[in-house]
Amino acid sequence: MDQKSAGLNLTIFFCQQLDPDQDVNRRALEKELGERIRFFPLPCSGRIDPLHLMRALESGADKVYLVTCPEGTCRYREGNLRAQKRIAFTQELIEEIGLERERLELIITSAGNPVTIDEMARGLLAREASVGPSPVRVS
């Protein structure tokens, strides 16, 4: 069953360099899904902090995505590399409390295939659900 049909809450942190018109492009999905989808544009994916990811899970997200620029293309040089390390750190932390590390997923976009945030989010919603509703939300 895909994530949209499964009724999962998604939170998507993304580098806003990926889609300069992201504030417009995500409105349709936000209107359609309401609280079930939350977008957090970042000036660079390197701005992400493990605390943001934890708060997203604590707020009821079943799955949290962090979308970075392709390797070697970060306008701030290493932001996407730092983002990878921070999500890995947070995955270890959530495993300590029994949450699956798959609830946090890193998406490294590919250079030759730019997509809007709307297209990307719809693609993520169409993916097969690898996790169920978070036990933090349903307990």
Added chain:
Amino acid sequence: MITAERKPLTEIKEMIAPYRKVLVVGCGSCVAECASGGEKEVGLLASALRMDAKISGKELEVKEMTLDRQCVYEFIDQLTDVIDEYDVVLSLGCGAGVQAVAEVFPKVHIVPALNTTFIGETKEAGLWVENCRACGDCKLGFFAAVCPITRCAKGLLNGPCGGSRTECCEVDPDVPCAWQLIIARLDDMGRLDLLRKVHPPADWSKQQGKGPRKIYRKDQRT
């Protein structure tokens, strides 16, 4: 600075298991610098504990607070107005901070979330290394500011052991040979003459064996 690392969550959970209202208190000094006990780490730990409680079906209220320092009364006093609302204080201070808070609030159970490790420096982002043992008898001036007690695995004071390979210690090949560093630096600054001094065995009574040490400054006392 003093460095520390967070205890495993299982250990922390065991310590706070009997309680329902937890105040997680961080410290904005040394432990913030080594990314173990500052405001961010307080947030991470508190978030993890709250989620864990929800998953387990336990009732747990976790609040967060960070003091600039946990080892000075004037900062600890900021807890006075709030501490009575909680059953336990989970401190992300170093051992000194945990105990200092407990001195001010002896009736409150203060538990440590960190294992205090060593005195060291931030070598690079994300890397902290020990460089001082607080021996109480600093001889760094003789050793080009490379402490042979801390950084030589054998604690040698009068020259290398001769076992180093490619400038690294034979005890731990990931560690640069302290004596290699000492001699190279003294040579660079033209002070190899300092090696002529023979140092007697370290006087460890300045560090241990007489209970907790203290420093008393009459001019600083009120």
